[in-house]
Amino acid sequence: MTSNFQRIVLAMICLLVTIGSSTNAQDLYATQRQGWLKKAEALKPALTETVKHPKGIVKLEKDPAAFQGWKAVPAGGIEQLYNASFDKRNSGIVVDFGEHLTGYCTFSLKTRRADMDAPLRLKLTFGEIPSELATPFDPYPGSLSRAWLQDETVTVSVLPATIIIPRRVAFRYVKIEWLGASRGFEFGFSDIQFKAVTSVTVTPPALAASTPDIIKDIDRVGLTTLKECMQTVYEDGPKRDRRLWIGDLYLEALANTYSFKNDSLTKRCLYLLAALSNPDGILNSNVFEAPEPHAQKSRLLDYCYLYNVALKEYVIATGDKQTGLDLWPVAKKQLDIARQYAGADGMMDYVKAGKEWWVFFDWKDGLDKQAPLQGSTIYALNQTYQLAKLLGKENEIADVPALSKKLKDAARKNLYDKTSGLFVSGTNKQASYGGQAWMVLSGVATKAEAQKALRTIVTHKDAVKPGGPYMYHYFVAALIETGMHAEAKTALTDYWGGMVNKGADTFWEVYDPADELRSPYNFYPMNSYCHAWSCTPVYFIRKYPEIFQR
């Protein structure tokens, strides 16, 4: 062959290899992805905007009995701010808007004496709870970006002025500090208002009159939490992280189904996650909307499973099988995770998975993941098979029933401690609320075993308790699943009622009754105090009125 001919042949071989590999491995959803994204964008809701005004002034007071040691005491009307000059003496004044809001703050200033002869500077700090405004932010000890904290400094050069704080904030209280002005004039606030946004437009029906007051309060706080988080996607928390995560979506959608019934938001989020999944078909755990929709390249194992459950719940709630069929390839693909780590003995290789994945389950250091992973895998297999049956796709995952049974048998054999009646996890045989919950929800435990395990864990000396409301959801769900209605009601009332009794306007991302300053981020003001994964009491209360509304 001539050298030119050789070159041509070589080039063609390279081209064919490239085409071949790209067809096989380039994008599992190559033909669907753009369509999914368009559908998601077409479902983007308009946000309702409501102008809110301050309810009054509060004083922050230390109080060991108050949540995180600080409380807000009413200290008169907002006219105190409007009727006085603002200077060093009333610097630090705290304005209370009376409810948790998400949106954009505008304030107006005017000259009150003489003429402005120098710029002035203010700092506005927005806080969801009182302690956020009473805790110095610097030196900053936290692990996440310092810029999440909602303190904004504004220089004003001309009066009168109307200033819009450009960043969206989530808060109830705003502290206003005087950072500098000339002594040659006086100025003051003529107005401070807030444009609150949400995509929620409906009011759910009231609960039954027989509902205990604490349950009514829990429902109210849960609805506010969900409303604040329902923006153009289901956000995890409007202060932080302000975006769509699969696990939060799953719980928010459950609560939504029984309250605001904004199914199109659920549909949008399911399509968005699918559209922004990885080329290999595995989902990313969270996505950004701005500047254009894109994913954080971050895979979280248990969230991949929960996508399937969320899709199934959506199809059941709406009857929208078309969407189910459209997104079925994604749900099907996530099950490869189960197949990948299921050992020949039927036990999930949780050690290997933990090295290769972010395996979450809970903000809890030291939580052993073996039992939660085993249980949630079985659960995901089962739930996905149920979805397949709804859609007539069982034949595409024909191996699942057997795989599920194999994992279940292995769990019963390896993780059940007959003596204690608890399901244990890992080499140290850890007993956790999460482990029990997943063994129950997955159907590994019989009803009797489940009841025994759930009763035993709450008095078990070394029990690893939930790190926060997210895990508590699964625990309460397990109690209900197993018919322990009184215990479910007590758990919900104790835990979420605990937040309510500590003054929560919205439910918190993290709540440990024994340690109010707990933070996964090494700085509790960084915690989100309006986190949608904490709002599932709305789901429980409204789905099971026979348990909770009497």
Next chain:
Amino acid sequence: MTSNFQRIVLAMICLLVTIGSSTNAQDLYATQRQGWLKKAEALKPALTETVKHPKGIVKLEKDPAAFQGWKAVPAGGIEQLYNASFDKRNSGIVVDFGEHLTGYCTFSLKTRRADMDAPLRLKLTFGEIPSELATPFDPYPGSLSRAWLQDETVTVSVLPATIIIPRRVAFRYVKIEWLGASRGFEFGFSDIQFKAVTSVTVTPPALAASTPDIIKDIDRVGLTTLKECMQTVYEDGPKRDRRLWIGDLYLEALANTYSFKNDSLTKRCLYLLAALSNPDGILNSNVFEAPEPHAQKSRLLDYCYLYNVALKEYVIATGDKQTGLDLWPVAKKQLDIARQYAGADGMMDYVKAGKEWWVFFDWKDGLDKQAPLQGSTIYALNQTYQLAKLLGKENEIADVPALSKKLKDAARKNLYDKTSGLFVSGTNKQASYGGQAWMVLSGVATKAEAQKALRTIVTHKDAVKPGGPYMYHYFVAALIETGMHAEAKTALTDYWGGMVNKGADTFWEVYDPADELRSPYNFYPMNSYCHAWSCTPVYFIRKYPEIFQR
């Protein structure tokens, strides 16, 4: 009379009294003021906008030999900023734009690795000279508003982003600090640029080839200073106070006449000050343009005098007698100040004036005002009479020649110390540069006396030196007035050359060679380092080429 009749009569009397008093005292310029304001606004110049790019990076280094102990050392090109991620490690980087600029900064950021998953925060601090960026601003010890200092904090929530710093800044160097970001991604600068503004559009002719280099440098620095201060009015300083003061106007207009020749800006400012004067006809010392033109209600005695001189200089420079006639009533009225405080003995009651007025002359604690006030009063009377003659208005101030002579005779009698050959001021017989200058400019001193006084003061042990460039102008003017050309050249070269040799890009508001940290505001970063009242070397150099350009 019936009681009704009595009421009517009483009401009519009140009405008449009100009309009478309002006609007499309400507004001396009632019929002209609106027209003056309209003329001023019609003369508002368009600003030229020029996009500027960084020249490179500098490192700030301590150096006792440098001005205020800090110098900026070139440290490579701007690509260091654009080609690297920005994080804690390069926080504090200083970008050099290579020249003093006034205007608006825009910077662009982009993601460099992974995805933005949290807001980031930066602080940009703009400085005119290196020490501004090396001196901590807090705890803030200064007397003026902390918000004058040009540090702006920006929170960015979405990338890529182009951020415009909203406030106008004046600077050469900008320090960029990293205040917080997530560890999950990297970002960097893709661009930083500056929209520089001025109302100057022309380049003045070059100086004679025979001009000494130091004089060329002084001229260049002076022209830059003036260009930076010529905005929609003659500003005193573009960092601070950013507005029109009479004294600065007077000196800037002198320099402008011999350089940029933007006479319409001078005309605008003269009309604006007139329009915003007090109802009793006395001028306010400074005015604001925003939100609508209005005065600071602040009277400064010597500045009222200087308005007249500025008006006279304008009419001579332009031949625009119409404006002279239009504003003549204002000039005429300022002379009432002289009449009010002139004692029967011909001495100005400087003590009473000092209690009832801000009597300025110089940023110099302890400067005795008697001689400056006496001299500047005579000077103002003389200059205003010259203006009157140009306009055919001598008859309206027919008392002025005699008054001026009376004050002059009194000054010679009371303030001249034959033994020392100095003019003295106040009960302690203080000898100051300012006192000598005003005695010379007013013509109180004969030529021989003037030369002797000006020679003697510079070696006089207890001489009160000028506090800054503003007073130095009058000193140099007095040297020129009295024919001491060599001394004028030396004074200009020494003083303003001192700033040039210390690296000044623009001339400073305050400069004391013996105390580089002097500040009237208790914090030298607050000083303006581009102050137009320091730019009069441009006037001297270009008006007197025979002295300065050889």
